[in-house]
Amino acid sequence: MRTGDIGEILPNGTLRVIDRITNLVKQPHGEYIELTRLEQAMQSNYLSQLFIHADPLTMMTVAIGFPQHVELIKWAKTHGFEHLSLEQLCKEEQVKTLIHDNLISTGKSNNLLENEIPKAIHLCSEHMTVENGLLTETFCTKRFAVIKQFSKEIKAMYDVI
Template sequence: MEMVGTVGPAVPNLDACLESVPKMNYDTLSSKPQGEICIRGNVLFAGYYKREDLTVEVLVDGWFHTGDIGEWQPDGSMKIIDRKKNIFKLSQGEYVIVENLENVFGPVSDHDSIWIYGNSFESCLVAVANPNKQAIEHYANAHNISGDFEALCENPKIKEYVLGELTKVGKENKLKGFEFVKVIHLDPVPFDMECDLLTPTFKKKRPLLLKYYQSIIDNMYQKINNR
């Protein structure tokens, strides 16, 4: 049972190692070795057909850089915990390019920033957004919803409204069903560098966002699975 949730150990005739990814805070020398999974061996493919550019990108000195972020377990098995290029697969096998979706939903005026999350154990996406204070308070006043900004962010009617705006934009951009956000959490406190959630160039630190919002993510998926 110790290997549950892992992809198991390396198979015969296949070498595997981790390569640190500093920009994502994954270090092979940490107490839990983490980094991009690299493999080599005679069982690997020789390269992409007629795509030397892609082959050179992923095959370096005989090592295939998978793009998966792994963590070695004490029993020698490997656990996949992230994607280097922010591409992940949902439980039904559909791949999601999360940055593309955040760019689609980004122009929605009712929030200032959005982080979309999913993983291979779940069938749908959830999100955490920093709502736009002026837009939310305007909607609340127009619909007789009382409360300060923090209370409005917790109000189910406000969440339903913001989610509806995301859905509207998704339909306008002809997103596929699995690319729509199913549940959203509204955080009145913006993602920022002080919480170590953004880089100096304002890019999201996704592993740290997940750690920061883990309990909220778990609650959102629990709500979905209990429907």
């Protein structure tokens, strides 16, 4: 039976589901990266959702960030960007740098390895939802759907780093 789940058989013979196979990526050096663990460890005041992508052919990760609107607008007002819409803020290099630096700091403080901390970030003003097909009914990320929707942005980030 193939369900896409990773499990372990407990001493009493029952099966315990540990994770989803789509949440693990084997990197060239042979170690696995658990993407959901990274996403949880790198929560930021500026992001309400984070999607991390790891390319199995490189030793790097990149991120798609979905800003926390209230915090980002509050920051924008104090830094001279109050005239920009949320969509425009997501394209501003200074905003990307702010959020990326915050991710790096959070990752380091949570003892993540250098190859686990995203080397680049793309910001999207529209959050992942069930309605736009990026979340399941139980609010889990549909990884393949996110990768498909943001394939150009993901490729562009890997091309730059």
